[in-house]
Amino acid sequence: MKHRDGKFDRRAFLKITTVGGAAAMTLAIPRKGMAEDAAKSLEFRTLGRTEMKVAIVGIGALKITEPAIFQAAFERGVNYVDTARGYLNGNSEKVVGQALKGYRDKVYVATKFKLGTKEHMLGQFEESLRCLETDYVDVIQVHNLKSKGEAMDPVAKEVITQLKKEGKVRYAGVTTHSNEVEVAQALIDDPDNFYDVLLIKYNFQSPPEIKQVIQKAAEKNIGIVAMKTQNGGYQGKEWADVSPHQAALKWVLQDKNVALAVPGMNDLAEVMEDTAVMRAPLLTSEEKRLLERYGAYLEARSCRLCGECNSTCPNGVDIQEVNRCLMYAEGYRDIHLAKQTFREIPAAFSVERCTSCQRCSAKCVRGLDIAARMRRAQELFA
Amino acid sequence: MNKVRFLSMGLTLAAVLASCSTTQSGRVESLIRFPDHLGPNWKTSGKSATYTPETIFEYIDGEAEIYFPYGLKRASSQTYSDGKNVVVADVYEMGSFLDAFGIFSNYRSSTARPYQAGAEGFADDYQIMFYKGPCFVRITAVGTPNDCAEALQSCAQQIDQNLKFESKAPSELDALAVEGINPQSIRYVARSVIGYPFFNRGFAAERMVNNGSVRVVVIPQPSEENAEAVLRAYADFLKKAGASFEYVSDKLTAIDPMYKSVYFERFSNVVVGAINLSDKELGVLAVKPIGQRAAQVFEKAG
Numbered sequence: 001m002k003h004r005d006g007k008f009d010r011r012a013f014l015k016i017t018t019v020g021g022a023a024a025m026t027l028a029i030p031r032k033g034m035a036e037d038a039a040k041s042l043e044f045r046t047l048g049r050t051e052m053k054v055a056i057v058g059i060g061a062l063k064i065t066e067p068a069i070f071q072a073a074f075e076r077g078v079n080y081v082d083t084a085r086g087y088l089n090g091n092s093e094k095v096v097g098q099a100l101k102g103y104r105d106k107v108y109v110a111t112k113f114k115l116g117t118k119e120h121m122l123g124q125f126e127e128s129l130r131c132l133e134t135d136y137v138d139v140i141q142v143h144n145l146k147s148k149g150e151a152m153d154p155v156a157k158e159v160i161t162q163l164k165k166e167g168k169v170r171y172a173g174v175t176t177h178s179n180e181v182e183v184a185q186a187l188i189d190d191p192d193n194f195y196d197v198l199l200i201k202y203n204f205q206s207p208p209e210i211k212q213v214i215q216k217a218a219e220k221n222i223g224i225v226a227m228k229t230q231n232g233g234y235q236g237k238e239w240a241d242v243s244p245h246q247a248a249l250k251w252v253l254q255d256k257n258v259a260l261a262v263p264g265m266n267d268l269a270e271v272m273e274d275t276a277v278m279r280a281p282l283l284t285s286e287e288k289r290l291l292e293r294y295g296a297y298l299e300a301r302s303c304r305l306c307g308e309c310n311s312t313c314p315n316g317v318d319i320q321e322v323n324r325c326l327m328y329a330e331g332y333r334d335i336h337l338a339k340q341t342f343r344e345i346p347a348a349f350s351v352e353r354c355t356s357c358q359r360c361s362a363k364c365v366r367g368l369d370i371a372a373r374m375r376r377a378q379e380l381f382a
Numbered sequence: 383m384n385k386v387r388f389l390s391m392g393l394t395l396a397a398v399l400a401s402c403s404t405t406q407s408g409r410v411e412s413l414i415r416f417p418d419h420l421g422p423n424w425k426t427s428g429k430s431a432t433y434t435p436e437t438i439f440e441y442i443d444g445e446a447e448i449y450f451p452y453g454l455k456r457a458s459s460q461t462y463s464d465g466k467n468v469v470v471a472d473v474y475e476m477g478s479f480l481d482a483f484g485i486f487s488n489y490r491s492s493t494a495r496p497y498q499a500g501a502e503g504f505a506d507d508y509q510i511m512f513y514k515g516p517c518f519v520r521i522t523a524v525g526t527p528n529d530c531a532e533a534l535q536s537c538a539q540q541i542d543q544n545l546k547f548e549s550k551a552p553s554e555l556d557a558l559a560v561e562g563i564n565p566q567s568i569r570y571v572a573r574s575v576i577g578y579p580f581f582n583r584g585f586a587a588e589r590m591v592n593n594g595s596v597r598v599v600v601i602p603q604p605s606e607e608n609a610e611a612v613l614r615a616y617a618d619f620l621k622k623a624g625a626s627f628e629y630v631s632d633k634l635t636a637i638d639p640m641y642k643s644v645y646f647e648r649f650s651n652v653v654v655g656a657i658n659l660s661d662k663e664l665g666v667l668a669v670k671p672i673g674q675r676a677a678q679v680f681e682k683a684g
């Protein structure tokens with residue numbers, strides 16, 4: 001397990017810039033012969049009451065479908081991969097299984113099953129082992145819990161206890177995306193201290209209750225793994241040269257109650273961007289200011305799609321729908337979906353009809369400068 | 383097929399939808415009508431639910447992110463129960479026929495059995511999946527497989543009948559209709575093919591060449607210039623990585639840091655490559671027939 005603790009030879013990574021389409025992006029790719037001190041510069045934390053020493057950035061497996069890309073992350077020092085039985089009908093676990101060849105003793109593996117009957121949960125788990133091509137997983141998590149009742153489900157506990165006895169599971173965890181405070185509190189209050197790990201949505205825009213419950217859970221030695229660290233952040237033109245993405249990840253890792261974050265990554269560029277944070281996790285004051293501005297930027301642009309403004313436009317512009325297109329383009333960074341949705345707006349309701357009269361801006365329930373947003377849409381989708 | 387058709391995926395669908403089911407606000411009505419019953423004792427539990435790209439997280443959580451590059455428009459879901467077991471039918475309306483195939487190709491199972499529904503239907507004890515037109519259909523059972531088998535099949539058959547599209551593969555797949563290609567291995571990737579952002583979208587598949595399986599990728603572009611830029615971006619990446627490579631006359635041979643020995647070639651507006659090769663010649667053999675065919679399929683507009 002040398003590698004897991006960071007005491008191993010790693011490859012060097014060379015920062016390069018390459019051009020893909022119109023946007024320039026920075027990629028760093030592996031190169032042999034990395035200096036020892038680079039490996040030493042990685043930060044590791046203990047995952048709650050487990051014995052696992054995890055690098056502070058792990059990998060959310062869902063979106064990566066190439067084993068080689070996982071391996072690039074492992075070579076960068078990532079030693080924790082989080083997947084699930086349900087992801088892509090088990091295909092995510094299969095890709096992780098291929099990626100683990102030669103790395104299984106160096107990388108911790110977490111997967112998930114859904115609540116169900118005992119047979120169903122055991123069946124799911126055996127399938128996970130088969131697809132991951134391993135005979136044990138480090139953390140089995142009960143997937144997507146929404147209440148105290150689900151968190152304390154006796155059948156799930158019975159199944160995990162059995163799997164631990166059989167040596168197929170080392171630690172138990174849960175994941176939660178909604179009603180997180182209740183689920184986390186259930187783990188904290190559990191007299192059995194049954195669950196060791198909590199995978200929870202946490203980012204710079206999380207409400208204070210989430211930070212507080214994470215602190216309480218950490219005090220009970222529950223290992224905290226943060227997901228959705230970017231909050232699906234918007235990226236506008238004015239942010240092209242900086243990376244609020246890295247700053248958002250650092251914000252989460254500033255909280256020492258968090259053992260590691262497992263951001264979802266799409267490709268090599270994102271692997272390199274996220275793993276770079278492992279070597280410089282401190283949020284600088286400049287980055288703090290950047291995040292503050294970024295948060296304000298999100299607020300100022302986040303249309304709630306309530307539709308209140310639609311009737312205010314004398315020219316019939318379907319403001320809500322145009323804002324939806326902007327959200328696809330800037331929020332999801334999916335210009336394809338944005339343009340496609342934009343093309344479906346009938347000419348009678350098109351943004352081309354906007355004369356910048358400002359009447360709608362006065363009516364927005366969130367005080368957004370709608371007219372400016374309409375101009376942005378004209379620019380973007382022209 | 384005209385390449386512009388490929389590159390403006392969804393336009394045709396958008397036109398069809400706009401003509402038949404667009405509301406005043408420009409939004410699109412669901413394409414699916416769910417069956418009322420799945421046989422004796424199997425009834426709907428509650429109303430069907432509809433999710434948009436903004437609300438889909440509430441339903442499938444983080445997995446939603448996989449759907450966005452494929453132009454998710456909406457997802458509809460209906461739950462059925464016989465009082466003991468549950469069947470859930472999900473229909474995802476994607477950006478185009480190709481996008482529906484693309485998302486489906488992420489879910490293909492090598493262990494499931496073929497099932498006669500939509501295009502490329504497959505089934506196992508707990509689920510049936512297929513795609514048809516712009517829809518990806520996923521029907522899942524929670525309960526005892528024997529109790530659910532008939533309901534699962536009834537649901538799949540009725541949804542198949544209700545979706546008024548042809549049960550066939552998108553025409554773009556003609557580009558890969560080449561001897562030796564394993565049709566089950568074809569994936570349409572809407573973002574970062576083989577994990578490289580400069581290969582923005584395209585296909586990946588396995589092809590048998592000289593009794594060995596070779597991994598091939600096909601990256602269609604809007605123009606020859608764009609295809610050249612893609613190959614140049616790849617060469618630039620290799621150069622800065624310190625990889626050994628040769629890039630002459632639209633042909634690129636390299637030892638890629640991720641994919642070992644590779645061979646890529648541009649054919650008109652399409653870049654075709656072979657990766658993880660045991661030798662370069664195998665790459666040339668694997669790539670040529672696909673490139674020639676793909677160049678015809680994604681031919682220049684006008």
Ligand code: SF4
Binds near residue numbers: 313354358360361
């Ligand atoms: S600014 Fe544009 S969208 Fe707003 S009311 Fe005036 S014309 Fe309509």
Ligand code: SF4
Binds near residue numbers: 304
């Ligand atoms: S009133 Fe404001 S928040 Fe509501 S849809 Fe219009 S722009 Fe968006």
